[in-house]
Amino acid sequence: MERKKVYAKKQRANETVDAKRFCLENMTAYRRSHNISQSKYLSEFDSMKNGPLHDQSWAKCNMQQFHKSVQYSIFQCTVCKEAWPITSKPKYGSY
Numbered sequence: 120m121e122r123k124k125v126y127a128k129k130q131r132a133n134e135t136v137d138a139k140r141f142c143l144e145n146m147t148a149y150r151r152s153h154n155i156s157q158s159k160y161l162s163e164f165d166s167m168k169n170g171p172l173h174d175q176s177w178a179k180c181n182m183q184q185f186h187k188s189v190q191y192s193i194f195q196c197t198v199c200k201e202a203w204p205i206t207s208k209p210k211y212g213s214y
Contacts, residue, residue, distance in 0.1 A: 154170070154174075154175060154176050155169055155175070156177070157175070157177045157178075160172070160175060188206075190206070191204035191205060191206055192204065192205055192206075
């Protein structure tokens with residue numbers, strides 16, 4: 120497996136600018152062709168035909184929204200030393 124990776128790197132290093140541009144255009148077209156609506160993807164559920172789930176634009180958007188929703192800040196009360204997670208910044212550094 121490692122030899123294949125080294126060989127592939129050497130091959131990419133020897134590619135011409137035109138060959139790299141051609142590969143990039145093909146990859147862009149491939150990604151566009153496999154980006155379909157959420158309802159169609161889920162009704163067909165064929166990753167070989169439609170591409171992987173994590174490459175779909177709507178799935179990436181949902182993953183980013185989820186990641187943002189689970190980001191919490193931990194704050195600690197200065198009186199009782201109790202800590203709690205909150206999603207917004209308080210007016211003061213601690214309570």
